Amino acid sequence: MTEHCAAFTALLVRAAEDVLPAEDRARLDTHLLDCPACREDLADQRAVRARLLAEPVGGASLGFDRRVMAAIRAEAEGRARTWLDSLDFRRWTWRLVPVAAALALVTAVVSQTSTVVGAVDTDTLPVSSALFSEDISESSLLSLMLSANVDDTLGTYRKDQP
Amino acid sequence: MDLDLQLVGKAREGDLDAFGDLVSRHQHRLVHFLRMMMSSAADREAAEDVAQEAFLRAFRSLGQFRGQSTFKTWLYQIATNVARTQVSRRRDRKEDQEPETRPDLPSGENVERRVIAHDQLRRALAELPDDWREAVILRDIEGLEYREIADVLGIPMGTVESRIFRGRQRLKAALQEPHHD
Numbered sequence: 259m260t261e262h263c264a265a266f267t268a269l270l271v272r273a274a275e276d277v278l279p280a281e282d283r284a285r286l287d288t289h290l291l292d293c294p295a296c297r298e299d300l301a302d303q304r305a306v307r308a309r310l311l312a313e314p315v316g317g318a319s320l321g322f323d324r325r326v327m328a329a330i331r332a333e334a335e336g337r338a339r340t341w342l343d344s345l346d347f348r349r350w351t352w353r354l355v356p357v358a359a360a361l362a363l364v365t366a367v368v369s370q371t372s373t374v375v376g377a378v379d380t381d382t383l384p385v386s387s388a389l390f391s392e393d394i395s396e397s398s399l400l401s402l403m404l405s406a407n408v409d410d411t412l413g414t415y416r417k418d419q420p
Numbered sequence: 421m422d423l424d425l426q427l428v429g430k431a432r433e434g435d436l437d438a439f440g441d442l443v444s445r446h447q448h449r450l451v452h453f454l455r456m457m458m459s460s461a462a463d464r465e466a467a468e469d470v471a472q473e474a475f476l477r478a479f480r481s482l483g484q485f486r487g488q489s490t491f492k493t494w495l496y497q498i499a500t501n502v503a504r505t506q507v508s509r510r511r512d513r514k515e516d517q518e519p520e521t522r523p524d525l526p527s528g529e530n531v532e533r534r535v536i537a538h539d540q541l542r543r544a545l546a547e548l549p550d551d552w553r554e555a556v557i558l559r560d561i562e563g564l565e566y567r568e569i570a571d572v573l574g575i576p577m578g579t580v581e582s583r584i585f586r587g588r589q590r591l592k593a594a595l596q597e598p599h600h601d
Contacts, residue, residue: 267581267582268581270585272581302592303585303592306591306592306595307588309541309595310541310556310591313541314534315448315452316451317452318448318450318464322447323443323444325472326447326475329472330436330439330443330476330479334436
């Protein structure tokens, strides 16, 4: 087969099946007149196709479809069961274990952070922060507000206390 | 509307009997196709295992079937992928042995000749490169259209034609060789 012949490959394949449109068939016939190699290829293509078409069809064994459907029904039922199982309390309990662990971790971190914040030196805080402090009595707070300067710190105020 | 598409629609809505009808309609051709495809490795049982897996995968993926191809084309696409994996595994495990079982052929005076011819063809098919064999079987045994074969194999039409041409050429040469056991 020449390079020129390679252009006829698709036509030879379909010509062997007699499904070539008339125009293509005429073009191929013209080529075949001068190309014994392609004529031989076409005969081979036809012979092999005929041989394959003659091959008896050995289908599925008896009951194959029932076996397939039994497997599919089992899977479908399994899916439904899985969905119902997801509502099961015990399974939810186990599934919530990581969520509970995450919540416990967050709580621990937050409480640790609070401790750190609580450890801040309050002496350096502005005197106005006494408004948000829980460990100062109302009368002390009133006295502080009346006597303290804006730039004072809590430390300055505490030193002045008896 | 195409009967297959109607059945797919019902199966999607949960009608398992409709899917059962699809299985019944395609089981024989699919198993036959797989036996030819896996001819170097498979007896009917192995081909049926692959066919069953293909039907199961099709059932699981019904939601993804858009109806852009026929159900048959889609099913063959799935089956081809399963078969490729299976053949590859068998080769890896070096279990690629000739089946001992013979196909069920009609009785008669020329049975022996037909059995020999069948064996010869099966061996010749087995020696083809996988992609050539798939194309030849889908066209000459399963009768799929060229466009359908291109869809099943995921290749251009020109490549389909080329593989069929080369596959038939190689088969012709193999079938002419004297058979030795």
